[in-house]
Amino acid sequence: MRTLLAIGIGAGNPDFLTVQAVKALNRADVVFVFDKGERAQDLIQLRKAICEQVIDGRPYRFVSIEDPIRDPEPHGYTRGVETWHRERARVLAAQIEDALDENGCGAFLVWGDPSFYDSTLRLLELLRTEGNLAFKSEVIPGISAIQALAASHQIVLNTIGGSVSITTGRDLAQNGFPAAAETVVVMLDRGDGLKAAALMDADIHWGAYLGTPDEILVSGKTRDVIGKIEEIRAREKQRHGWIMDTYVLRRST
Numbered sequence: 001m002r003t004l005l006a007i008g009i010g011a012g013n014p015d016f017l018t019v020q021a022v023k024a025l026n027r028a029d030v031v032f033v034f035d036k037g038e039r040a041q042d043l044i045q046l047r048k049a050i051c052e053q054v055i056d057g058r059p060y061r062f063v064s065i066e067d068p069i070r071d072p073e074p075h076g077y078t079r080g081v082e083t084w085h086r087e088r089a090r091v092l093a094a095q096i097e098d099a100l101d102e103n104g105c106g107a108f109l110v111w112g113d114p115s116f117y118d119s120t121l122r123l124l125e126l127l128r129t130e131g132n133l134a135f136k137s138e139v140i141p142g143i144s145a146i147q148a149l150a151a152s153h154q155i156v157l158n159t160i161g162g163s164v165s166i167t168t169g170r171d172l173a174q175n176g177f178p179a180a181a182e183t184v185v186v187m188l189d190r191g192d193g194l195k196a197a198a199l200m201d202a203d204i205h206w207g208a209y210l211g212t213p214d215e216i217l218v219s220g221k222t223r224d225v226i227g228k229i230e231e232i233r234a235r236e237k238q239r240h241g242w243i244m245d246t247y248v249l250r251r252s253t
Helices: 019-025 038-054 077-099 120-129 145-153 169-175 192-197 222-240
Strands: 002-008 030-035 061-066 105-110 135-140 164-168 183-187 202-208 216-221 245-251
Touching (some): 002 019, 002 120, 019 038, 019 105, 030 077, 038 061, 038 105, 077 120, 145 183, 145 202, 145 216, 145 245, 164 169, 169 183, 192 222, 222 245
Parallel strands (some): 002 105, 002 135, 030 061, 030 105, 164 183
Antiparallel strands (some): 183 245, 202 245
């Protein structure tokens, strides 16, 4: 039976790989990656570099899969994402059957940790329930952008005895600062969350390209630094073709 590994590779720094992740990569016969187009080629190149660095003489294939185009949410955000996931699973199933022997081991290199705002585990579940593909699976945790951000800013995420809420920019913009939380970690923000945060009485610790040589950090009162962050985001997205950023908001005291 095939084995599929979801391997958390950390938030950009090859040194973030755990010993468990390195051992898992050295079991892989095929490494699968979705290709999001020319503007995100450096994300694929980084994954290739990690494989070249840590796979010790074992022959393996690196299979790049053209990522299906995501429909611009004609039936709402959730249904749009679910439809996209099903199309990804359909394409992936065909690639696995073609590239991976029945007793082979395939790997997915997941940015950060497979359990935080990543679709790999949902795709594996769809392969089981709708793809008629028999396989065993394993999940190898990784250092998430949340941990990398806290380490780079040298902060503790929670206050003493306080709660931490993890959410998206979309949710922050729609629902505001969670009433029960003292600290909020925001991921997957297209900019709406930052605009909402600018109106909050809060402190922000923001970071982009965490763990890479291009890492950028900004912190301060939201009202003082949101404009600077927005300028940086626009400039760096234009330069790289993509941006991954995460930030922590804490109610001002």
